[in-house]
Amino acid sequence: MKLLAVTACPTGIAHTYMAAEALEVAAEEAGHEMVVETQGSAGSTPFTAEQLAEADAIILAADVEVRDKDRFAHLPTITSPVKKAIGGAAGLVEQAVAKATAQPKGTPAAAGGAPADDDRDMAVKSFGTGFGSKLRGWLMTGVSYVIPFVAAGGLLIALGFALGGYQITEAPDIVAIGDDNVSVLSFDPGSLTSWAALSFQIGGLAFGFLVPVLAGFIAYAIADRPALVPGFVGGMIAVQTGAGFLGGLVAGLLAGAVIYGLKLWQPPRALAGIMPVLVLPLIGTAVVGAIMFLVVGQPLAAATTGLTNWLNGLSGTNALLLGALLGLMMAFDMGGPVNKAAYAFAVAGLSTGSETALMIMAAVMAAGMVPPLALALATVVRKNLFTKPEQENGRAAWLLGASFITEGAIPFAAADPLRVIPSIMAGSAVTGTLSMAFGSTLRAPHGGIFVVPLIGNPFAYLLAIVAGTLVSAFLVIALKSARRTPEATADAGAAPATAPVAG
Amino acid sequence: MTALITADLVDLDVPSGDRKSTVAALAQRLVDAGRVTDLDTFLADIEARESQMPTGLEGGIGIPHCRSAAVTEPSLAFGRSSSGVDFGAEDGPADLVFMIAAPEGGNTDHMTVLAALARRLVRKSFTGELRGATDPAAVASFIQQEVGA
Numbered sequence: 001m002k003l004l005a006v007t008a009c010p011t012g013i014a015h016t017y018m019a020a021e022a023l024e025v026a027a028e029e030a031g032h033e034m035v036v037e038t039q040g041s042a043g044s045t046p047f048t049a050e051q052l053a054e055a056d057a058i059i060l061a062a063d064v065e066v067r068d069k070d071r072f073a074h075l076p077t078i079t080s081p082v083k084k085a086i087g088g089a090a091g092l093v094e095q096a097v098a099k100a101t102a103q104p105k106g107t108p109a110a111a112g113g114a115p116a117d118d119d120r121d122m123a124v125k126s127f128g129t130g131f132g133s134k135l136r137g138w139l140m141t142g143v144s145y146v147i148p149f150v151a152a153g154g155l156l157i158a159l160g161f162a163l164g165g166y167q168i169t170e171a172p173d174i175v176a177i178g179d180d181n182v183s184v185l186s187f188d189p190g191s192l193t194s195w196a197a198l199s200f201q202i203g204g205l206a207f208g209f210l211v212p213v214l215a216g217f218i219a220y221a222i223a224d225r226p227a228l229v230p231g232f233v234g235g236m237i238a239v240q241t242g243a244g245f246l247g248g249l250v251a252g253l254l255a256g257a258v259i260y261g262l263k264l265w266q267p268p269r270a271l272a273g274i275m276p277v278l279v280l281p282l283i284g285t286a287v288v289g290a291i292m293f294l295v296v297g298q299p300l301a302a303a304t305t306g307l308t309n310w311l312n313g314l315s316g317t318n319a320l321l322l323g324a325l326l327g328l329m330m331a332f333d334m335g336g337p338v339n340k341a342a343y344a345f346a347v348a349g350l351s352t353g354s355e356t357a358l359m360i361m362a363a364v365m366a367a368g369m370v371p372p373l374a375l376a377l378a379t380v381v382r383k384n385l386f387t388k389p390e391q392e393n394g395r396a397a398w399l400l401g402a403s404f405i406t407e408g409a410i411p412f413a414a415a416d417p418l419r420v421i422p423s424i425m426a427g428s429a430v431t432g433t434l435s436m437a438f439g440s441t442l443r444a445p446h447g448g449i450f451v452v453p454l455i456g457n458p459f460a461y462l463l464a465i466v467a468g469t470l471v472s473a474f475l476v477i478a479l480k481s482a483r484r485t486p487e488a489t490a491d492a493g494a495a496p497a498t499a500p501v502a503g
Numbered sequence: 504m505t506a507l508i509t510a511d512l513v514d515l516d517v518p519s520g521d522r523k524s525t526v527a528a529l530a531q532r533l534v535d536a537g538r539v540t541d542l543d544t545f546l547a548d549i550e551a552r553e554s555q556m557p558t559g560l561e562g563g564i565g566i567p568h569c570r571s572a573a574v575t576e577p578s579l580a581f582g583r584s585s586s587g588v589d590f591g592a593e594d595g596p597a598d599l600v601f602m603i604a605a606p607e608g609g610n611t612d613h614m615t616v617l618a619a620l621a622r623r624l625v626r627k628s629f630t631g632e633l634r635g636a637t638d639p640a641a642v643a644s645f646i647q648q649e650v651g652a
Contacts, residue, residue, distance in 0.1 A: 017621035
């Protein structure tokens, strides 16, 4: 059989060539022809048209984006980390051969999938070669830069709650600008509350970067450095307009697409030098900013208002149904407009002090704690379904979830929204319903596990949280596992239309 | 072009307390040979690469490597450890450590030599020869001959 492979690694001086050698040797030993394109720093010789036409399958062993991947759209494809190709070259060759046999090139993957891929222990991911896998790569890049912000900011906020209780949100600004433009410092080194407020406010600022960084680096992954500015600015606008993290995803993809499009234009010579530092960021930011403010921002703001009014109208209906609805909303966008509408609805009710209002507050907090907890659990139970950065984020997510910082789930949701968001919505709905059913009440607007002493019927309350967490974790694992099977080599044209786009 | 490796860049009993001490000892040899201008910058670049993903490979090999502005010539420092040093490979510590130093703006000739070296690293005959070697000068000339530079 005639096989091709592309190898590429971040530094481009070692793994790229080691993997190439290992694949060549393994193919030769198995009696196949193998040509490797090493996309490393010694320059690469692209495959000839003849090689591409004659090949039976291709192995992409890379830790960075493979260049010009659309050349291989017609070939059965095996994808693997570059290191795997060094230690397990023979296995990859075997898989490529099996796949080429099971699914001749140029034909779409048969429903039910190539049998060679069923062995999950191989830990070789075979994503589609089309738009879906690219999208996933972009989102993962954004996510990997966001995780440290989530962890650092979230844990500082949690520390603030732990030291200062739920009232810490009301503490005065550490440094406030007074009426006469003079800074006022309100910090007492002897006061625990001051330290708690300090930690909470630093954490809050770090959290403020979450959406802009996500948007900025998604854009960066798509169209490189010139896309950073429009991405960041678009993300900031998503924050300002209350569009939340889903708005940030839109901003990042939009900024990447705009810059990518602008780059296709061949500028006159005089302009070429200043394209990447001036022209592209300037035009891109203006375009993305305008779209975010005018097209995306306003409907989202209107949606928030609409949802709030709707909830107010619903408050008479069946309590269990309301609990489920609030749960769905809390998990939907993790700190975005829908989540905020549910949360604001609950907090607004607190001032009335009615039994129902306190039950609603309890249900909302419980539902908001579920997403990070569930994903933390899932990373422990099925490590290999998550990337390394995601596994690390999972560790912080335990504490974030316990502190009712729903944003802890954003990195997971941003990387794989179509699987993660429905799973956590289901779990949060279960928790919201159960919390209402158990009649748990809560007088504090925030605080997570630290305010359990204030909760009416605390044990049932914890049980509700555990139940939702289990449901979500199970669903996430089930949906992510299902991805492994069929989609292999949908031809490039059809790929964007297939359902699991984020795969 | 100067040789990729010379006898004074070979340490057949490299300090093996932990990964950092091994890396530092090999880096110091590159500094002493005048191939690395600033030890701290170089070590930071090595660590930066290492933190992306450990460079340990199955079969007892560690390849700390980077492109760094502190490197003047593409260079290889080779260390052998009897006790082994953990480079994060799944199957245990590395006894052969190849520190690959590439200059920031290396030209294609430079990179071709390093690519040839990387290809040798996965060959059992190459690593086997290095495991049995007793003389630094012989190691240097063997590697030099293998990469054809």
